[in-house]
Amino acid sequence: MRTYETMFIVNPEIVGDDHAALLEKFQNVLKQQGAEILKVEDWGTRKMAYPIRKLSRGNYILFFFRAGSEVIAEFERRMRLDDAILRFQTIVHEKEPEGLVAAEEKEVPAAADTPTAEETDEESAADTVDAE
């Protein structure tokens, strides 16, 4: 069981009940697979550094959860299918960051710091890297 953190950006035009329903839906996706959700952070709508799908603002949501590794593929597949989610990123924590509800001491065998950042863009990100 590893501790993961997923941040995703939701379309800001989805508000109120729809927004809550969306969060519920994804929390259920995780729970059905046997993941334990530690914390959900909602950063609200903020200006993005660059427009994604022509939108300049986005709703940032953060999930901290504990799960087996097979859960991630399914979770990301569902996020990819949903049109309301603009972008997502999953990070693995080699040790549980403090401030989360650490139910029990979980001994983490020194797993190499391989963040499973399954980065998929809905549109290919304009990666304008300046060539020096």
Place this chain on the structure above:
Amino acid sequence: MSMGKPSGPPRRRFSRRKGCRFCGDKSIKIDYKEIRTLRNFISERGKIVPRRISGNCAIHQRKLTESIKRARHMALVPYTSGHAQD
């Protein structure tokens, strides 16, 4: 190799070899969510500041680079200064 290039942008950051900021102060976390910290290491054009200017040690520079790239992916930090302004 003649280094005959003009001295580009002035070295505004820690050009003295004063040591890594993160080694000195262990409480600063390098995380893609700590945008304020990350912004210190991004130039005006959005480029990642090289180690010889920022003074970081290798380990922290690598972590920093990874965090900046993650933050860029999540649109917390720009890739470049020329993004469309709305």
